[in-house]
Amino acid sequence: MRLVRVVLATHIRRSFDYLLPEQLPTPAIGARVQVVFGKRNMTAIVIELPDETNIALEKLRPIEAILDEQPLLNSQLHQLLRWAASYYHYNLGDIYLQSLPKLLRQGQLAKHPTVKAWQLTDAGKHHYQQLKHTTKAPRQNQALALLIEHEGKVAHEIFLRAGITQSILSTLASNHYVQPTELSSSLTHYEPLAELAEQPLKLNREQAIAVAAINSKAGQFAPFLLDGITGSGKTEVYLQILEPILKAGQQALILVPEIGLTAQTIARFEKRFNLPMAILHSGLNDKARCAAWLKAKDAHAAIIIGTRSALFTPMLHPGIIIIDEEHDSSFKQQDTFRYHARDVALMRAKLEQIPIVMGSATPALETLNNALIGRYQHLELTERAGLASVASYALVDIRAQPLRAGLSPQVLKAMQDTLGQGQQVMLFLNRRGYAPALLCHECGQVVECERCERPYTLHHHPPHLACHHCGSQRAIAKQCQHCGSTHLVTTGIGTEQIESELQQLFPDVSIARIDRDSTRRKGALDQVLEEITQNQHQILIGTQMLAKGHHFPSVTMVAILDIDHALFSSDFRASERLAQLFIQVSGRAGRSGMAGKVYLQTHHPEHELLQDLINNGYGHFARFALAERKLTDLPPFSYQALLRFEATSLNHLNTLGQQLEQFAQQHQQSGCWIFPVNEAPVPKRAGKFRQQQLIQANARKNLHQLISILIDYLEQLPAAKRVRWSVDIDPIDMM
Numbered sequence: 001m002r003l004v005r006v007v008l009a010t011h012i013r014r015s016f017d018y019l020l021p022e023q024l025p026t027p028a029i030g031a032r033v034q035v036v037f038g039k040r041n042m043t044a045i046v047i048e049l050p051d052e053t054n055i056a057l058e059k060l061r062p063i064e065a066i067l068d069e070q071p072l073l074n075s076q077l078h079q080l081l082r083w084a085a086s087y088y089h090y091n092l093g094d095i096y097l098q099s100l101p102k103l104l105r106q107g108q109l110a111k112h113p114t115v116k117a118w119q120l121t122d123a124g125k126h127h128y129q130q131l132k133h134t135t136k137a138p139r140q141n142q143a144l145a146l147l148i149e150h151e152g153k154v155a156h157e158i159f160l161r162a163g164i165t166q167s168i169l170s171t172l173a174s175n176h177y178v179q180p181t182e183l184s185s186s187l188t189h190y191e192p193l194a195e196l197a198e199q200p201l202k203l204n205r206e207q208a209i210a211v212a213a214i215n216s217k218a219g220q221f222a223p224f225l226l227d228g229i230t231g232s233g234k235t236e237v238y239l240q241i242l243e244p245i246l247k248a249g250q251q252a253l254i255l256v257p258e259i260g261l262t263a264q265t266i267a268r269f270e271k272r273f274n275l276p277m278a279i280l281h282s283g284l285n286d287k288a289r290c291a292a293w294l295k296a297k298d299a300h301a302a303i304i305i306g307t308r309s310a311l312f313t314p315m316l317h318p319g320i321i322i323i324d325e326e327h328d329s330s331f332k333q334q335d336t337f338r339y340h341a342r343d344v345a346l347m348r349a350k351l352e353q354i355p356i357v358m359g360s361a362t363p364a365l366e367t368l369n370n371a372l373i374g375r376y377q378h379l380e381l382t383e384r385a386g387l388a389s390v391a392s393y394a395l396v397d398i399r400a401q402p403l404r405a406g407l408s409p410q411v412l413k414a415m416q417d418t419l420g421q422g423q424q425v426m427l428f429l430n431r432r433g434y435a436p437a438l439l440c441h442e443c444g445q446v447v448e449c450e451r452c453e454r455p456y457t458l459h460h461h462p463p464h465l466a467c468h469h470c471g472s473q474r475a476i477a478k479q480c481q482h483c484g485s486t487h488l489v490t491t492g493i494g495t496e497q498i499e500s501e502l503q504q505l506f507p508d509v510s511i512a513r514i515d516r517d518s519t520r521r522k523g524a525l526d527q528v529l530e531e532i533t534q535n536q537h538q539i540l541i542g543t544q545m546l547a548k549g550h551h552f553p554s555v556t557m558v559a560i561l562d563i564d565h566a567l568f569s570s571d572f573r574a575s576e577r578l579a580q581l582f583i584q585v586s587g588r589a590g591r592s593g594m595a596g597k598v599y600l601q602t603h604h605p606e607h608e609l610l611q612d613l614i615n616n617g618y619g620h621f622a623r624f625a626l627a628e629r630k631l632t633d634l635p636p637f638s639y640q641a642l643l644r645f646e647a648t649s650l651n652h653l654n655t656l657g658q659q660l661e662q663f664a665q666q667h668q669q670s671g672c673w674i675f676p677v678n679e680a681p682v683p684k685r686a687g688k689f690r691q692q693q694l695i696q697a698n699a700r701k702n703l704h705q706l707i708s709i710l711i712d713y714l715e716q717l718p719a720a721k722r723v724r725w726s727v728d729i730d731p732i733d734m735m
């Protein structure tokens with residue numbers, strides 16, 4: 001009797017045992033199998049081949065089929081997924097299955113797709129024998145030689161990497177020396193890096209120290225914080241630490257924030273190394289994602305660049321993990337499996353025994369603290385790279401000032417001057433749409449999304465109302481629902497409004513707006529970023545999309561229009577987020593030699609956070625903020641979990657809340673604080689009422705113990721069946 005223990009994607013939080021029928025070979029651990037679960041056919045992953053089971057034998061069902069001869073996941077990834085399941089108190093089966101690309105989850109064979117290739121003809125062979133010693137058409141000869149070397153078949157991509165262009169291949173094809181064919185992409189393997197495709201920059205002293213420190217830890221677990229001000233050349237450091245790793249035939253995994261993964265980023269790595277890369281982001285179709293994943297797994301890609309979930313991509317020869325803009329909140333998944341990619345990546349680096357580099361100009365306080373207490377090696381870049389100098393700041397007091405398009409006279413004047421000198425201006429406003437609210441001028445009633453009880457945002461392109469909480473849309477109201485008046489007016493300003501008003505103020509200037517609406521179309525963001533680099537636009541207006549890591553050489557002026565609302569938030573992380581945003585946005589000014597200037601409009605020019613950031617910089621602010629967190633027992637000096645509850649009826653929530661609070665108080669442990677169940681900061685979303693309970697502890701162990709007890713309780717509690725609940729470990733957004 002042979003047994004197989006598997007996990008699969010079901011809400012039941014455990015593994016399942018199946019029988020292995022005689023005619024099937026023993027599957028590898030980490031391979032997929034097909035099983036019947038309930039009445040459904042499902043893809044499962046083998047996690048163990050146990051000797052015994054506590055299920056009655058007659059109840060065991062057989063496995064239907066084995067899908068993989070080779071395991072998809074190696075033992076380090078198994079350990080990682082198990083660790084993640086226990087750390088985040090999430091279902092192991094879901095985590096396993098979610099770590100696979102969708103097509104593999106659905107049971108497709110893990111086969112590399114075929115790629116375009118060229119085949120040598122007899123005529124081509126003959127031609128080469130006759131002409132190989134001539135100097136005529138050297139590129140054509142090189143192409144034919146490459147084909148002979150590889151038994152007559154070479155992938156198109158390999159020709160391109162060797163500098164043999166499409167037009168050379170077309171000429172060869174028109175002479176019938178080669179003909180198109182296909183190759184399994186697994187045959188397109190690459191040789192380790194021999195020499196760089198482009199000359200590296202000469203590092204400054206701090207960069208050189210960073211590169212040497214990281215390279216000295218090859219082949220072992222070593223975490224680094226690369227704490228370098230904006231424009232200090234962190235990317236050049238990444239490029240140079242990759243060189244020895246790629247020369248050793250190892251792979252690099254590079255994680256970037258959701259919208260930081262642009263064609264420009266990819267191009268920088270491509271240009272330096274000319275090696276195959278696997279790109280993984282949420283915009284890929286299923287086929288492309290699966291192909292990239294397999295390329296990484298079988299080491300047919302040297303560099304794997306991706307957003308959050310790329311972290312789980314298997315690699316045959318892992319050499320290093322890099323997390324760029326490590327403070328970015330898009331590394332934290334905000335629904336279902338709420339993991340933080342940076343934290344899981346650290347564990348992965350530990351399991352794989354490789355270095356991990358976390359880079360940022362504005363490190364998360366958690367990360368900075370780990371560096372300050374010596375848990376991570378702290379590498380600092382305190383100067384701008386090359387010829388660029390640090391931008392200067394001006395606080396613009398807008399109290400009682402007349403504003404046009406949200407801009408003060410001082411900022412408008414500065415814009416005129418900057419534009420007059422042929423330089424670019426960047427305006428930052430973290431609010432997309434035309435106006436954040438539409439209201440009745442007669443009775444004051446605001447037009448609200450009924451499902452969220454929040455104002456609709458007015459959009460003009462195309463005209464509609466959109467709820468930024470639940471995403472619902474409707475036609476623009478013509479009448480007040482309350483009093484029937486047709487006199488509706490907007491309040492507040494969004495990026496669309498600034499764009500249209502600036503078009504009137506600066507009719508001869510090209511304006512680019514960059515926000516989620518203007519970049520929805522695939523490729524639109526890359527296109528506008530390229531246009532900005534080519535100086536096709538002079539004024540750039542954007543939300544935080546524009547703040548992230550971009551390098552625009554001609555931007556010398558940045559104006560931050562309105563961040564006042566964030567100065568008085570009750571969320572203890574608000575000041576950290578504001579400081580990061582402020583520094584990142586400011587960091588776009590003056591990056592290539594020309595002096596940069598940053599204008600900050602505010603009603604609170606004396607506010608100590610703004611004063612501190614401007615006068616002393618992020619590092620000073622962050623150390624002070626850490627001291628404050630320590631005094632008040634907040635993370636990273638304590639550990640938090642958030643239980644979230646959602647239901648269509650408030651009664652259901654209240655019943656559950658009372659029972660849970662009572663239970664939690666009875667199971668209070670020393671070193672744990674259990675806060676009351678409260679309304680969430682967004683108390684209603686998409687028709688569901690929302691509540692939450694914060695749990696805090698002085699040690700991780702205590703937190704995890706208490707959470708386990710609470711989860712066990714919730715799983716068997718009848719009142720919890722009518723409520724959707726979830727657990728968020730290390731929550732960063734309390735919404």
Ligand SMILES: Nc1ncnc2c1ncn2[C@@H]1O[C@H](COP(=O)(O)OP(=O)(O)OP(=O)(O)O)[C@@H](O)[C@H]1O
Pocket residue numbers: 201202203204207228229230231232233234235236360361385386387548549550551587591
């Ligand atoms: N050693 C160097 N010498 C000259 N120029 C350099 C050097 N290192 C980097 N640069 C240049 O400085 C500019 C800024 O570098 P990079 O984009 O890597 O900065 P960064 O630290 O990643 O900034 P940010 O955090 O704002 O994204 C780039 O144009 C880069 O080519």
Ligand SMILES: [Zn+2]
Pocket residue numbers: 449450451452453467468469470471472685686
């Ligand atoms: Zn809504």
